[in-house]
Amino acid sequence: xxxxxxxxxxxxxxxxxxxxxxxxxxxxxxxxxxxxxxxxxxxxxxxxxxxxxxxxxxxxxxxxxxxxxxxxxxxxxxxxxxxxxxxxxxxxxxxxxxxxxxxxxxxxxxxxxxxxxxxxxxxxxxxxxxxxxxxxxxxxxxxxxxxxxxxxxxxxxxxxxxxxxxxxxxxxxxxxxxxxxxxxxxxxxxxxxxxxxxxxxxxxxxxxxxxxxxxxxxxxxxxxxxxxxxxxxxxxxxxxxxxxxxxxxxxxxxxxxxxxxxxxxxxxxxxxxxxxxxxxxxxxxxxxxxxxxxxxxxxxxxxxxxxxxxxxxxxxxxxxxxxxxxxxxxxxxxxxxxxxxxxxxxxxxxxxxxxxxxxxxxxxxxxxxxxxxxxxxxxxxxxxxxxxxxxxxxxxxxxxxxxxxxxxxxxxxxxxxxxxxxxxxxxxxxxxxxxxxxxxxxxxxxxxxxxxxxxxxxxxxxxxxxxxxxxxxxxxxxxxxxxxxxxxxxxxxxxxxxxxxxxxxxxxxxxxxxxxxxxxxxxxxxxxxxxxxxxxxxxxxxxxxxxxxxxxxxxxxxxxxxxxxxxxxxxxxxxxxxxxxxxxxxxxxxxxxxxxxxxxxxxxxxxxxxxxxxxxxxxxxxxxxxxxxxxxxxxxxxxxxxxxxxxxxxxx
Ligand code: ZN
Numbered sequence: 110x111x112x113x114x115x116x117x118x119x120x121x122x123x124x125x126x127x128x129x130x131x132x133x134x135x136x137x138x139x140x141x142x143x144x145x146x147x148x149x150x151x152x153x154x155x156x157x158x159x160x161x162x163x164x165x166x167x168x169x170x171x172x173x174x175x176x177x178x179x180x181x182x183x184x185x186x187x188x189x190x191x192x193x194x195x196x197x198x199x200x201x202x203x204x205x206x207x208x209x210x211x212x213x214x215x216x217x218x219x220x221x222x223x224x225x226x227x228x229x230x231x232x233x234x235x236x237x238x239x240x241x242x243x244x245x246x247x248x249x250x251x252x253x254x255x256x257x258x259x260x261x262x263x264x265x266x267x268x269x270x271x272x273x274x275x276x277x278x279x280x281x282x283x284x285x286x287x288x289x290x291x292x293x294x295x296x297x298x299x300x301x302x303x304x305x306x307x308x309x310x311x312x313x314x315x316x317x318x319x320x321x322x323x324x325x326x327x328x329x330x331x332x333x334x335x336x337x338x339x340x341x342x343x344x345x346x347x348x349x350x351x352x353x354x355x356x357x358x359x360x361x362x363x364x365x366x367x368x369x370x371x372x373x374x375x376x377x378x379x380x381x382x383x384x385x386x387x388x389x390x391x392x393x394x395x396x397x398x399x400x401x402x403x404x405x406x407x408x409x410x411x412x413x414x415x416x417x418x419x420x421x422x423x424x425x426x427x428x429x430x431x432x433x434x435x436x437x438x439x440x441x442x443x444x445x446x447x448x449x450x451x452x453x454x455x456x457x458x459x460x461x462x463x464x465x466x467x468x469x470x471x472x473x474x475x476x477x478x479x480x481x482x483x484x485x486x487x488x489x490x491x492x493x494x495x496x497x498x499x500x501x502x503x504x505x506x507x508x509x510x511x512x513x514x515x516x517x518x519x520x521x522x523x524x525x526x527x528x529x530x531x532x533x534x535x536x537x538x539x540x541x542x543x544x545x546x547x548x549x550x551x552x553x554x555x556x557x558x559x560x561x562x563x564x565x566x567x568x569x570x571x572x573x574x575x576x577x578x579x580x581x582x583x584x585x586x587x588x589x590x591x592x593x594x595x596x597x598x599x600x601x602x603x604x605x606x607x608x609x610x611x612x613x614x615x616x617x618x619x620x621x622x623x624x625x626x627x628x629x630x631x632x633x634x635x636x637x638x639x640x641x642x643x644x645x646x647x648x649x650x651x652x653x654x655x656x657x658x659x660x661x662x663x664x665x666x667x668x669x670x671x672x673x674x675x676x677x678x679x680x681x682x683x684x685x686x687x688x689x690x691x692x693x694x695x696x697x698x699x700x701x702x703x704x705x706x707x708x709x710x711x712x713x714x715x716x717x718x719x720x721x722x723x724x725x726x727x728x729x730x731x732x733x734x735x736x737x738x739x740x741x742x743x744x745x746x747x748x749x750x751x752x753x754x755x756x757x758x759x760x761x
Pocket of ligand 1: 539544566567570
């Protein structure tokens with residue numbers, strides 16, 4: 110069990126909760142490492158407004174008004190109406206805008222239009238941001254429909270079949286253009302014969318200017334130039350303290366990219382970044398992920414700064430060093446094994462700062478760069494975020510969830526003792542050797558599995574991890590203390606796949622997300638195959654369903670059998686069988702069970718979405734103005750941090 114007095118919990122409002130994360134071992138980093146972390150962290154915070162504006166074009170204006178109310182409203186802050194306003198404000202700040210970060214629906218304010226007007230009117234006018242001679246009344250009548258009309262800008266990203274997914278999405282990556290116009294604009298921008306294609310449109314907005322469709326590029330002197338200049342300023346400081354020549358070259362390229370907006374330079378930067386495997390401090394910073402663009406072209410701005418978790422990385426090194434042993438002993442057919450397998454050099458890191466689209470909701474793992482040809486020719490970096498996972502894991506241990514759904518006290522104890530370790534090891538096996546294992550039969554089309562490719566690929570990597578975590582080799586390599594730790598991993602996997610993961614699905618809906626389909630498919634497949642021998646049992650006590658594993662070693666063999674079959678499906682491109690496994694075991698939800706699980710979950714009063722406050726990194730200066738140390742101060746005031754960022758990092 111992780112003995113830990115650190116206070117993780119910070120705040121909870123409706124479906125969102127906020128935690129803190131810890132920076133283990135930060136004090137023992139070198140001064141140079143602390144300095145570069147500090148400068149890169151300032152760069153990470155400086156791009157905040159870019160994301161806010163990308164999410165929706167009136168987000169910053171709305172946020173400034175809400176911030177003014179939070180700071181300067183002189184009236185009663187204890188009334189119920191003010192409290193509902195406060196919840197709205199917290200949720201909007203969490204979502205980086207007025208649309209829910211996950212569902213994409215516009216957030217519903219719980220207070221009235223007239224109350225909103227009253228709040229604004231009672232503030233000293235000088236504390237409001239009024240643009241172009243706008244009066245207070247004009248500000249109110251401008252913002253009110255945007256906040257209160259459910260239909261107006263109702264969805265951040267609209268993917269509904271038949272919709273114009275560009276024109277009907279509120280996201281500000283496009284303006285006054287429709288899907289056809291954007292597709293026409295980008296048609297022919299990629300040369301299919303170019304082995305090193307750029308990602309066209311990645312760092313720009315497309316809008317109509319004087320009736321013509323045009324790109325506005327994000328760069329110094331261009332769109333978002335004032336915020337980008339701040340990022341550049343901090344990157345220049347980081348450049349001075351960079352630890353290696355490769356790191357220096359890489360930061361220089363990133364600065365050049367921000368100055369020019371040239372996507373060739375972005376690729377050059379990424380090639381250096383992907384090669385830079387030795388630096389103990391690392392970061393991402395740029396226009397990277399395209400999830401928020403309905404067309405998948407344009408990236409939102411994001412950044413993290415991190416440093417290596419030396420202890421945990423020892424674990425992934427042991428796994429990678431034994432990659433060939435795992436491949437040789439795997440239960441898949443010999444012709445689909447790799448003769449020479451090199452595990453992926455996954456690192457375990459600790460986050461030191463989250464920014465842009467990674468704040469406050471953090472990723473749990475990072476696998477970049479995205480350009481396929483760079484991944485192939487240079488490689489990629491795969492990292493898991495130890496301190497963020499720990500915060501999730503430790504806070505989930507006192508919240509009643511485990512006690513509600515575990516089948517008995519022995520299981521609860523096992524998870525409390527080994528849950529963190531076995532989860533981490535599962536992830537490492539999945540990432541370092543699972544995805545890297547196996548090969549295609551000659552002539553198999555790598556895209557043969559089409560829409561079933563991702564859940565099946567995730568299943569393959571999960572099954573590899575599940576099969577090996579119960580292997581005596583784990584104890585021999587010193588990765589697990591005993592077999593009970595592996596049992597904890599099986600308990601969690603089956604409980605999640607058969608019961609609890611559907612708390613994230615709305616009643617009447619199917620499972621759609623690839624990882625969730627994979628977990629459901631594996632759990633239901635082994636449940637069915639082991640039914641005659643009662644390997645895994647689903648039973649009820651007082652109308653509540655539970656899962657119990659009666660035979661762990663038999664279950665391991667079933668995982669091995671399914672791994673063999675899914676590897677065959679992938680190697681041979683057997684679309685029909687891949688579809689059958691996914692559709693039969695991974696997609697459907699039993700409505701009675703679903704209703705039961707949802708109501709048990711609701712009674713626990715937990716928030717499904719988690720965000721984090723960042724620590725403050727405070728440089729210590731000597732009399733010559735040089736940094737002599739960087740101190741970590743943990744923050745436990747969520748709203749305070751948001752207001753602080755609004756005051757100090759608002760550059761648009
Ligand atoms: Zn995976």
